Structure formats: structure tokens, C-alpha cells
Amino acid sequence: STNLIEDMRRICLESEVRLLESLAERLAAACFLHKRVVGVRVRVEKLDLVPEAGGVGIEIERRRKAVT
Numbered sequence: 001s002t003n004l005i006e007d008m009r010r011i012c013l014e015s016e017v018r019l020l021e022s023l024a025e026r027l028a029a030a031c032f033l034h035k036r037v038v039g040v041r042v043r044v045e046k047l048d049l050v051p052e053a054g055g056v057g058i059e060i061e062r063r064r065k066a067v068t
Helices: 004-014 020-031
Strands: 039-046 056-063
Touching (some): 020 039, 020 056
8 A cells, every 4th residue: 555644544443453562563564665664653552441540552663774
């Protein structure tokens, strides 16, 4: 697909991933399918998992490996 936003939306809606970490990794990997993406920061948060904590989440940052 050529539309990054639609790719992200599709992954989130179709995903049956149990771990937020796995979802974040899938989103980051999908970003790198687009040649112009050189780096990505993905933050995923589940707001209703632990009500007294206000939310549980993860943030990952990835960079495309330089080609030498």
C-alpha cells in the first residue's frame, strides 16, 4: 500500500495482538515499507487497562539502517 496512514489504521483495526509491544513493533515495521521513512517513533497506550494508573503504554524508536 502507498498510504502510510491507511496502513497504520488497517494494522490497528485488524490486529489481534495481545501485547502493546508487538503492536508497536508491527507499526514501526510497516512504516519502513515506505522508502522515504528514515526513522520512526511509535507510542501506543491503552487507557482503560489499569484505571488507577491512567493508562499503560510503550514507546519505541527505530531508525533505518544506513546502506554502505
